[in-house]
Amino acid sequence: MWIEWLNNIKTGAISFWESIDVSKVVDLFVYDGQNPLMFNTGLFLFLFVGFIWIYRLLARRDTLRIYFVILFSLYFYYKSSGLCFLLLLFVALSDYSLGRLLGWVSWKWMRRFFVLMSMAVNLGMLCYFKYTNLLLGTIADFTREPFEPLDIVLPIGISFFTFRSLSYIIDVYRRQMSPVTNLRDYVFYLSFFPPLAAGPVVRAKDFVPQIHRPLEITPMLLGEGLFLVMCGLIKKVVISDYISVNFVDRIFDNPMLYTGFENLMGVYGYTLQIYCDFSGYSDMAIGIALLMGYRFKINFDSPYKSGSITEFWRRWHMTLSGWFREYVYIPLGGNRKGLKRQILNLFIVELLTGIWHGANWNFICWGLYYFVLLAAEKLFLLPYLKKGKVWPHFYTLFLVVVGWAMFVGNDTGVSFGLLFQKLFIPSGGVSPLYFLRNYGVLLAVSVVCCTPLIEKLWDVLRKNVVTRCAAILTLLVVSTAYVVGSTNSPFLYFNF
Secondary structure (H helix, E strand, O other): OHHHHHHHHHHHHHHHHHHOOHHHHHHOOOOOOOOOOOOOOHHHHHHHHHHHHHHHHOOOOHHHHHHHHHHHHHHHHHHHHHHHHHHHHHHHHHHHHHHHHHHHOOOHHHHHHHHHHHHHHHHHHHHHHHHHHHHHHHHHHHHOOOOOOOOOOOOOOHHHHHHHHHHHHHHHHOOOOOOOOOHHHHHHHHHOOOOOOOOOOOOHHHHHHHOOOOOOOOHHHHHHHHHHHHHHHHHHHHHHHHHHHHHHHHHHHOHHHOOHHHHHHHHHHHHHHHHHHHHHHHHHHHHHHHHOOOOOOOOOOOHHHOOOHHHHHHHOOHHHHHHHHHHHHOOOOOOOOOHHHHHHHHHHHHHHHHHHHOOOHHHHHHHHHHHHHHHHHHHHHHHHHHHOOOHHHHHHHHHHHHHHHHHHOOOHHHHHHHHHHOOOOOOOOOOHHHHHHHOOHHHHHHHHHOHHHHHOHHHHHOOOHHHHHHHHHHHHHHHHHHHHHOOOOOOHHHHO
16 A cells, blocks of 8 residues: 555656646746846746745844845846846945945045045946947947947846945945945845835935844734835836837837827826836835835835926935935035036036936936926026916926926937927827827826825725725735736836
8 A cells, every 4th residue: 555655646746747847947047138027027926925935934033034135136136137146246245345444444535545446346337338339329420430339238227236335335435324344234235126126226324224123024014015016016017018008109119100299198108107117116116125124215206296397306216316416416515605506516416317317318418408497497487486386287297298208219309309390290190089088198197196196095094904905905916917917018217
C-alpha cells in the first residue's frame, strides 16, 4: 500500500511539473522591455499579495524586513528597467560614501567639494542618459551636419531617484540631518519601490527617520492605503487609458485629419489623461507605502480647480515644485533680494522644470511659457485674480490646456499645431457632436475640476466601518477586473 501511495505521489508530481509552462516561470525573473513590471499589471498585483504577506510576517524582524524590501525593490526595478538597477546601486554607493565624508569633515571648502562631486555624478549621469541626443542634435542643426541619434536607453525613473539622492547630500551638507551610518539603510531609502519609477519625489529627511520606526499598521491606515491604491488604479486603467486609446491618440497621431474643434478637444482630453495617469501613479505609490507603514507627502491637490497659475503650481506635482523651491529657488535668493532678482530666480526654476521633464525643445518652451505667466501674475495680475470668483478658474484652466498643447508634442511646431493649426478651418473631420456624445471630454474635464468632491469621499466613508469596507471592496473588484483585462499601458511620467 505504501509503495502504491508513493507511486501515486510521484505520478502526480510529474504530471504537475509537466503542466507548468517553464517559459512563463522564467519570464518572472527575466526583464522584458516590451512588458515592464508596473503597478497597473496583473503580475504586479499577484506579486504584491505575496510580498505584503511575507512583509507582515517579518513585522518584528527589522533587519530581515529591510533586506527583504531591498531585494523586492531591486527586482521591481530590474523588471521595469533591466540592468539599469546597477546604475541605481552605483548612485546609492556613491552618495552614501560622500554623505559619510560630509559627516566626518568640518572644512567648508572640502564639504562643498563633496557636494559638487555628488552633483557631478548625479546630474552628469542624468544629462548623459537624457540630454545627449538633444545636445548633439542641436549642434548638428547649427552645423547642418547629418545626425543619427545614439542608441541610449533612458532608465525609468532616473529623474526621480537622482533628485532623491541629491536631497540627501544637500540636507547632510546643510546639517539638517545626520548622515546615514549604514549602507543597507541608504540602499533601502533610494531603491524603495513605490515612488521609484514616477515619484512622488521623496526627501531623505522625511523618509529616513521612518526606516527603523516600529511597524504599526492600523486598520485605518490599511483602509486608507487600499482606498488610494484602488482609486489610483481606476484613474489609470479606467479613465486615463480609455481616453488615450479611444480619443487622444487618434487625434494626436494625425491632427491634420481633424477640425480645429476636434484638435482642441484632443488637448482637453490629454489634460484629463495626464492628470489621471500621473496622479493615479502617485495615489498608488502613496497607498502602497501606507500598506507598508510609511507615509509620503501628497503630490496633487485638485490642481485644475486653481484660480491662478501660481496656485496651479502649488497644487500640481507638489513634491517636485517643493524640491525646486527648497534646493534651487530659495538658495538663489527667492523673493528676498528684490523684484528683479525674484523674476530672474523664477526664470531659472521654470527653465530647469522644463528641462527636467524631457529632452526636447517643446519642454523647454513649456517651462518658459509658465515663467511668462508666473512673472505676469507676480508683476500685476494676482490682485485682479484674487478679486474674481469664477473667471480666474476658467482663465487658469484655459492657459493650462494651452500649456499641455505645447507639452505633448515631439517638437514645438507639432505641439502648437495640435491646438491652433486647424482651429479656424471648418472642413474635414468628424462632427463635434460625435465626440461630445461618445466621449464627453468636456464633461470629464469638468468632473476633474470638481475633484474636491471626490477627494472628500474617503473622509465621509471612513466614518462608518460598513461603508468604508463596501467602498474598498467595490473599488477592489472594479480595478482588479480592469487591470486583468487591460493592456500593459506605461505611465506617461516613466519617460521623464
